[in-house]
Amino acid sequence: MASAREAASSIARWAINNNLLGALHANMDSQYLDPVAAATFSQEALDILRHRSVSSIVFNEVTATVYVYTDKKVTVKETEMLPKVVLGCSVAYPQGPVDEIGGPVENAQGSAFTMANGPTNTGVYCCGSSISPGNEASAGTLGALVRKSDGSIYGLTNNHVTGGCNHSAIDLPILAPGVFDVAARTIIPFTIGFHSEVLPFVTGTAGNVSINDNTDAALFKISDASWVTSRQGHQYDTPANAVAPAVGMKVQKVGRTTGHTTGTIVGQQLRPIRVQAQSQRNRFQAIITMPNVYVVHGDYRPFSDSGDSGSLVVTNDDSGTNYAVGIIMSGGPDSTAPGGKKTSILPIAPILKGFNVTLVSGHNVT
Template identity: 55%
Template sequence: MATAFETASAFARWALAHNLLPRLPANMEEEYLAGVPALQVGDAAEQIFLRRGLSSIVFNDATSTVYVYTNKRVPQKELELLPRLLNHCEIEYPQGAVDVLVPPINEAQGASYTVVQRAAAGTSHYACGSSISPGNEASAGTLGALVTDAAGIYFGLTNNHVTGGCNHSGVGLPILAPGVIDVAPGGLPPFTVGFHERVIPYVLGTSGNVDISSNTDAALFRLQDTAVVSSSQGGIFDTPAAVAAPIEGMKVAKVGRTTGYTEGTVVGRELRPVRVKAGSAANGFEGFIWFPGVFVVHGETHEFSAGGDSGSLVVSLNPDGTKSAVGLVFCGGPDSLAPGGAKSMIVPLGPILDRLNVTLVSGHNVP
């Protein structure tokens, strides 16, 4: 019996042979697809996908499900002409695409930041899961976690597109908390929580000109004062020290600037790299970036994340009650199968920590 990964790969080979998906260089396709022959999906399906457009293919080996995302909704009459079972795998045809990497920032559904109190010490601390932005940009994203390097220096971890200016933030650029667009009368006065340090750089380009296999979305800023921050995730739970790989079917949670605490499920993994439009208005940059190894998350009852939640730390909700850090929210988009009509997309955390040579901080100024 074929796995969902193999079935998704066979479907993709058929779609590529009929010019329904954009091609990667021949040698790069083999990095992402299983070594299986193309499925014969049929002429009727080809005509439907030419009209509706294929967006991406997502697979879930845990449930033996393949999600074939289309740009336009496939009406019921056409759904009846499409295969719903291939190689013993269920095939779904949701409508959905990928938003730009820096979508419009949604209004926070509650407070855009959390300050936790340590009653015994009589101190207060800015929590992870809260609003941050570069000091020179009217934006807002989320402080995902605190990390430390081998020298014991503390940093804030978030997305490249949140504080790194999509590769363009100058080293030493002040990072503000709360983010610029969340500064308001009666709110917390903005302060410099740290200074931009470095990013895992985006590699721009396609068609074999560059190697996109290492693209992810992460940046560090050096904390100005470790006493004013907490590793607590919005006062709800502490950042876990354990790190695990995201897997299909995993129950997850996050705390973010816009939607606060939400729970969800990893519904699948993108078969091929995802092409996302990125930009930094403050730096006059705009371009397209391909991200491999992306996982799709659906919220349990409503959207898992929204604009402004980028950078949020995603943790697994393990059956034994423990948590492990598994990824960072970095993007999203419409999804007709998802609660709230929107999916979230995450990049795995383990490779990010390894490449930055840092470790998660737990138990720091936690109530």
């Protein structure tokens, strides 16, 4: 039996040949697709998938399954006319349109932030809590604290959360909680830090621009390290080390909207996906082609929702040690996921390397 990646590559080559998926420029698909022949689908299957519109292809080596995501739902009757097995691997056809980043924020399902006791019995602001640029009525999540070689501490989140999709001014104040979450009879919002830098993503079609380094990450310099803790809410401390994401891996996160959730990495996007990115404050809207994306399903409810962007995704090994895996980039509909929503995450290690920073663990943890 072929691998799930080979089966997914075979289906993708057929989809590209039939204009169901756009080809990447200058044979770039050879970077993502295994060298296998294109699958053979019937004319009926072609008509169905053209009508339902293929959005992406995800593969899972653990279950030997390929997921062909569509924009519009494939009916039960139509599913009967679509291939169930390709190269010995199962094929499913869930509904799951293109993800969106930077869209409207949902109300938090509990508290949008967590305060913990610091070493001097003063309140410290936890990772997994609400933040936003000081000039924008939005909210995302402080994923982790990180340290540069000079010892200075920064907050890590998404470019689209505090970086304004490449447009935030350097030294722009970052507020905690985020402006969207400011409310009466709760903590007074404070300047947790100042925007420092992003790993910029580029817009445009592959070939016109290089999409290989696209990611979604930003740093802001922490105003006062005594005000923050590396704790992820009341759940656990930020791990000191990172590992690569893997399909089948059990994961968890603490986020501004849905709090502490658990889930499983159920697949890897075969090819770079096109996500809709926007920053209302900066009047920016574009399609970003994002490589190296993994899909997470929650265990019994959505793993994340709007406002959880930037959350640090963590796994636990057999010895009970936690490791950082990735950060949440976005989410979207998924007819096979609990709660009908999937989460898209990006690996954390390339982000840490890109910023030349290390994870902060044990900071103001009592």
